[in-house]
Amino acid sequence: MVMLLEVVAAVDHTVGGPNGGWDLSTNLVTWASSQTFTVGDNLVFQFDSSHDVVEVTSANYGSCGLGSPISTTVSSPATIALTAAGSRYFVCGRGSHCSQGMKV
Numbered sequence: 001m002v003m004l005l006e007v008v009a010a011v012d013h014t015v016g017g018p019n020g021g022w023d024l025s026t027n028l029v030t031w032a033s034s035q036t037f038t039v040g041d042n043l044v045f046q047f048d049s050s051h052d053v054v055e056v057t058s059a060n061y062g063s064c065g066l067g068s069p070i071s072t073t074v075s076s077p078a079t080i081a082l083t084a085a086g087s088r089y090f091v092c093g094r095g096s097h098c099s100q101g102m103k104v
Ligand SMILES: [Cu+2]
Pocket: 023, 050, 051, 052, 092, 093, 094, 097, 098, 102
């Protein structure tokens, strides 16, 4: 008997890559829409010290609110495991970067 198991390798999604990044000049909405995210994958944020990564609620994503963040990561790279189905929201917490488009 031969058992065939389909093994789907986890994918690391470098946010904004390959031609951009977690910065002010990358269209992160376009990037996100180009990706297929599967449970088990990782988001990898690579950024310089002028940025950070803040996971926020859906409401705070819409308003760029930074109150009661789910998590904050200030050192790059920030690897976020996508462990369950559903939506996740990330913004940059520095200055007005979120309202300038640093959100995904
Ligand atoms: Cu930033």
